[in-house]
Amino acid sequence: MSFARGRELVLTPGPSVMPDRVLRAMQRPAPNIYEGELVEITDSILRDLGRLAGTVGETALYVSNGHGVWEAALSNLFGPGDAILALASGTFGHGWADTGRVMGLDVEVLEFGRHAPVDPTALSERLKEDTAHRIKGILVVHADTSSSVRNDVPRLRQAIDDVGHPALLLVDCIASFCCDVYEMDDWGVDVTVTACQKGLMTPPGLAYVMFNGKAAAIARANPVRSPYWNWSPRTQPERFYERFCGTAPTHLLYAQREALDMIAEEGRAAIFKRHALLARAVWAAVVAWSSDGPLRCNIEDPEFRSHAVTTILADPHDMLQLRRWCEDEAGLILGLGLGFLVPEFMEGKSVFRIGHMGHLNPPMLLGALATIDSGLKALDIPHGSGALEAAAVVTATIS
Numbered sequence: 001m002s003f004a005r006g007r008e009l010v011l012t013p014g015p016s017v018m019p020d021r022v023l024r025a026m027q028r029p030a031p032n033i034y035e036g037e038l039v040e041i042t043d044s045i046l047r048d049l050g051r052l053a054g055t056v057g058e059t060a061l062y063v064s065n066g067h068g069v070w071e072a073a074l075s076n077l078f079g080p081g082d083a084i085l086a087l088a089s090g091t092f093g094h095g096w097a098d099t100g101r102v103m104g105l106d107v108e109v110l111e112f113g114r115h116a117p118v119d120p121t122a123l124s125e126r127l128k129e130d131t132a133h134r135i136k137g138i139l140v141v142h143a144d145t146s147s148s149v150r151n152d153v154p155r156l157r158q159a160i161d162d163v164g165h166p167a168l169l170l171v172d173c174i175a176s177f178c179c180d181v182y183e184m185d186d187w188g189v190d191v192t193v194t195a196c197q198k199g200l201m202t203p204p205g206l207a208y209v210m211f212n213g214k215a216a217a218i219a220r221a222n223p224v225r226s227p228y229w230n231w232s233p234r235t236q237p238e239r240f241y242e243r244f245c246g247t248a249p250t251h252l253l254y255a256q257r258e259a260l261d262m263i264a265e266e267g268r269a270a271i272f273k274r275h276a277l278l279a280r281a282v283w284a285a286v287v288a289w290s291s292d293g294p295l296r297c298n299i300e301d302p303e304f305r306s307h308a309v310t311t312i313l314a315d316p317h318d319m320l321q322l323r324r325w326c327e328d329e330a331g332l333i334l335g336l337g338l339g340f341l342v343p344e345f346m347e348g349k350s351v352f353r354i355g356h357m358g359h360l361n362p363p364m365l366l367g368a369l370a371t372i373d374s375g376l377k378a379l380d381i382p383h384g385s386g387a388l389e390a391a392a393v394v395t396a397t398i399s
């Protein structure tokens, strides 16, 4: 017997829940891809995204996923042999570093493990040793979707400035964009990469690179830019198709436009507040479960937890079974444990993640938490009581 009827709820950390309005916006015939409305829609998307990132810099759009803009950013700025420092506090930090390594960059990883943010002091110590200023770029992930850690970008900028190092600061905001507060220019970030399928509530396939004047100047002097990733024609096109290096992703642009309209209607500040509240509701439930049993938040200090995703540990219990139960019996799809492929975490099986990004409201989230609570009971996984009460107390503070 399964009760997985009704509308399925996918709370993996991306792609996030797609609003009906966004899906409907794509139900249109193919447009003119050379002039007219599509040109205006694209311009407006780029303008809105810059505002959402808190930058007056330029925004390049790519037909790609997040991995693509990792490569795009590196390809515009660096060439083989250039020294890059990657700050890793989860799988995605390593992923970006690996991309650079395959491209022939001289990548060094500063490792901060799976359970803690990047330490600004360790960063400034490392930069101090680089008296010749060989390091050209510093890569960091704002919210690493595997560990659910959120790094303190302003403090990392401070750590770079404290030692007067000139390296560019590149930030991956793919998971955090429109979920966690982010102020690219105020925080002194030179390059931001993001993608459309998480906080931006759009089917996967669009990704963005924002860059400031300092990065633009370095890119102009870089001789080895690839034709596809080159951001100059994309931001300063002579013809519209140069924005995409080819055919425009027509229907994704309609979808992205509609999602940005929804974002504008709600307001950036309200969106950040909603994500903070829903995240706290998740944590409150986990704290209650943790009072009697193995479940706990992977990131101990709430100040360093992402508002978009929560990684939950339950060693030595098999959370694959819990995810299966939630999906097969109840229609709730949760995220698997990513980046925990070690015996301590049963090769990732004792870990699961709840995505709480994008188009989500209290009944969706409270329903998911109640379903997880049921699954823990059904499978006899030890857990403290009162999780739903604790989450409801948090959502009661909406106004």
Ligand SMILES: *Cc1c(COP(=O)(O)O)cnc(C)c1O
Pocket (backbone or CB within 6 Å): 014, 065, 066, 067, 068, 092, 141, 143, 144, 145, 172, 173, 174, 175, 195, 204
């Ligand atoms: C999802 C994600 C990526 C990868 O994006 P893809 O679209 O899957 O290529 C990279 N970084 C972070 C932080 C992410 O959450």
